Amino acid sequence: MTTQAAPRGRRGLRETLRSPRRRARLSRGVQYAVLVVALVLLVSLADLGEIRRAFFNTEVAAAQLPAVITVALVNTVIYTLLGFVLAFALGLVLALMRLSTVAPYRWIATVYIEAFRGLPALLVFIAIGTGIPLAFPGVFLDRYLAVTLALGLVGAAYIGETIRAGIQAVPRGQVEAARSLGMSQTRATVTIVIPQAFRIILPPLTNELIILTKDSSLTYVLGSTFAQQELTQFGRNALNQYQSLTPVLVAGLCYLVITVPLGFVVRRLESRTARSR
């Protein structure tokens, strides 16, 4: 530094950019300006009346009630929970297999996880909903069973990896302490490791639940009666019926009613875990 700082108010741009703090303030100002310009453009260019007619038709929206809640939302929740139960149970088994000392178990679990993580969930739905009845005439999959299988088989691959990571995140000293008290490996895993692993994986597990909630929309490939419709199918049918986007918006809002609180729970859990470390 050889030059004196210029008096305030007569500072040139180059002078301003030399200070990191002023540079950051300038950058922030530019970002706000861009945002305001974008919003002004959006509002002035969009045809608000058209948008309101298409998305916010209150009559069409009212016509969705109460079925969108009592049928569609309820079915989405049921399908999701059924899938989650299987995904969780199978995922726990896969995680323990991945950590097994018996090599073939590890191989089987790895192949399963790689396969089902790599496949689109839609393909699994098609395989189970359409493929199995076609390939094995006479085999009839109950609808709930088919949904549970499709969601569960895919979810298990992700949840399995989540649980495995959680188990491995429990410090080795915990097992050593348990074993030094005379617990067997199995007893230590069940009583000491798994409860701690679950605290660690609660946030990612809740994320899996959010993903399953959205994946339950794929149930539409199974075809459904009115009483079996979940949110996406319901919105799609109403879209055709009313020639309006409003039912899609309503269905979307219903998803958010489920997923936003879950997301909130995830953030709470994450901050709690962060504090207890």
Added chain:
Amino acid sequence: MSARTTGSEPVVQLDGLVKRFGDVEVLRGIDLQVARGEVVCVIGPSGSGKSTLLRCVNLLEQPSGGRVVVRGTDVTDPDCDIDAVRRHVGMVFQAFNLFPHLTVLENCTVAQRKVAKVGKEQAQQRAQHHLGRVGLGDRGDAYPAQLSGGQQQRVAIARALSMEPDLMLFDEPTSALDPELVGDVLEVMRGLADEGMTMLVVTHEMAFARQVADRVVFMDGGVVVEEGPPSQVVDAPREARTRDFLDRVLNPTRARGADG
């Protein structure tokens, strides 16, 4: 076969214990006996194998060679029920390793209930007794994270004692503690020793070794260099390596030659 030991039989007997990690030989033929009621302190520079030795006693590390006999049972025999042996051998770790998802009281009852199949009330009574003994009788409902390091380590001692062991292994129990918390833990250990507990202690606390140990074992490079009563090993070591180690521990700030 009876697992009980007679009065004269040592609680721990190591015959030519060898432990290798890959190509590195950490223990190179250790012979050591700990008699009933004896307090043995193992000292030595880090990397000398003293923690590994301790962990071989309850088989947290699998010995590569030699024999480890605990309470009359050869634990290096592949057919031995190690879980049964460990029930009678308490261990206290440098990092405490309390179970964070359980309360202090549950930490002290879980193994009694699940392993020793002690009834709930009796387990709690025993736990409460040992928590009182380490001065934490009123903290049973707390979780480990709510306690200081010194308190956690005392709970860890109470947890091990709740299984009513007749041998206690201590793996540098005060090394992770703030200096002002070391005293409470050592005080509890001294009390145990006074009550006649058989103890094998890996430690850097020379004052503790000098005052409490019946015998001090100095290890370096995977072998026992010198052993004997503290008055000999700590106060008047015969071996140059022991003298050098003690000099470094007791006078850490003194200027030394080349690699000091």
